[in-house]
Each structure stands twice: as C-alpha cells, then as structure tokens.
Amino acid sequence: MLTDAELTVLGLVVERPRHGYELDEVVEERGMRDWTALGFSSIYYVLGKLRDRGLIAEVAADRAHAKAKKTFTATDAGREACAQAAEAAIAELRPVHPPVLAGLANSPVVPPERLASALARRAEAVDARLAEVRRAAAAQPSAPSFVRAIFDYSISRLEAEAAWLAALPEGTP
Known part of the structure; x- marks a missing residue:
C-alpha cells in the first residue's frame, strides 16, 4: 500500500527519471499540493x-561531487506498484474528511451573523481557488491528458461547492 504522497512521487519518477528539486517543481506546476500532503522537504523523505x-533506484551517473543532485528512476517493481496503487485510487471510493463537514455538524453553536460571515468567506475562498486552478490549467494547454483530467476534476469539485454555497439560504447551512 502506498500513501498518496508516495504514489504521487513514484508516479512522477515513473514518468521519467527525476531528482528531488525537479519533483518539487512539477508538484508546484501541476498544483499537486492542493490534493496531496507533499511539502518540499517531504519529497526527499518519500524518495528515501x-x-x-x-x-526506485538512483540513476548511475557521474556526479561532479558528492552533493550533486541524485536522479532516481523507477524499478520494474516500482512501475507495477504504481500501476496497482493508481488503479485502486481511481476505482475505490474512499472516505474523505474535509473539515468543513465537522464545522457544519457544529454550526448550530455559531451565532447566525458569524455563520453567515464564515460561509461568505468560504465562498470567496472557493471562488479565488477556482480562478487559480483555471489559470494554472490555462497556462498548460499542452499538458498530457491525465494532467488535464486532474485540473478538470478539481475545477468540477470547486464549481460544485460554489454552486452549493450560492444555493444556501443566506446564513444557513
């Protein structure tokens, strides 16, 4: 079983051999931090x-010095593990635990004006995030279809939440 962070890093190394800094650049460019807990420092931990x-294995190459960037490539076992974990992640409906649900479950204790304000702030944040994801998707018109699918999925989820928030009677969940 691979964690989401492990599957993300392994998948990027399966795409092609990469070093940690390049992995971080791709994670940032594709907006992957929005859906997986993968910080810069954790990339090296996951690689290990x-x-x-x-x-994965280090690519045998002449490095100028001991501190030169290590490039990693997927092993056959890594490719198979990646394929199996990706298939399971796509096929299986797993529970997610968004904090907003815990907040909604406890919203009766929030004074109505504060609840209305919190919902309005959430709507603004959703709109801002939706604009960011749309910009990131538009900036990569030639991205591979699987990357486009991630952007499309993210946009669809944000649009659904924006519609849900817009349909709420004012100040009520």
Whole structure:
C-alpha cells in the first residue's frame, strides 16, 4: 500500500527519471499540493522510503561531487506498484474528511451573523481557488491528458461547492 504522497512521487519518477528539486517543481506546476500532503522537504523523505522498498533506484551517473543532485528512476517493481496503487485510487471510493463537514455538524453553536460571515468567506475562498486552478490549467494547454483530467476534476469539485454555497439560504447551512 502506498500513501498518496508516495504514489504521487513514484508516479512522477515513473514518468521519467527525476531528482528531488525537479519533483518539487512539477508538484508546484501541476498544483499537486492542493490534493496531496507533499511539502518540499517531504519529497526527499518519500524518495528515501521508495528507494528502501526497491521501487526506485538512483540513476548511475557521474556526479561532479558528492552533493550533486541524485536522479532516481523507477524499478520494474516500482512501475507495477504504481500501476496497482493508481488503479485502486481511481476505482475505490474512499472516505474523505474535509473539515468543513465537522464545522457544519457544529454550526448550530455559531451565532447566525458569524455563520453567515464564515460561509461568505468560504465562498470567496472557493471562488479565488477556482480562478487559480483555471489559470494554472490555462497556462498548460499542452499538458498530457491525465494532467488535464486532474485540473478538470478539481475545477468540477470547486464549481460544485460554489454552486452549493450560492444555493444556501443566506446564513444557513
């Protein structure tokens, strides 16, 4: 079983051999931090775990010095593990735990004016995030179809939440 962060890093290394800094650039460029907990420093930790499990290996290359960037490539076992984990992640409906649901479950204790304000702030944040994702998608018109699918999915979810928020009677969940 791979964590979301492990699957994300492994998938990027399966695409092509990469070093940690390049992985961080791709994660940032594709907006992957919006849907996986993968910070810059955790990329190196995940690479080490994947290497230790035999799913990736360092590319044998002449490095100018010991501190030069290590490039990793997927092993056959890594490609298979990635395929299996990706298939399961796509096919299985897994529970998610968005904090907004805990907030809504407890919204009766929030004074009405504060609840209305919180919902308005959420609507603004959703609109702003939707604009950011649309800009990121538009900036990559030649992205591979699987990257486009991620943007499309993210946009659809944000649009659905924006519509839900807009349909609420004012100040009530």
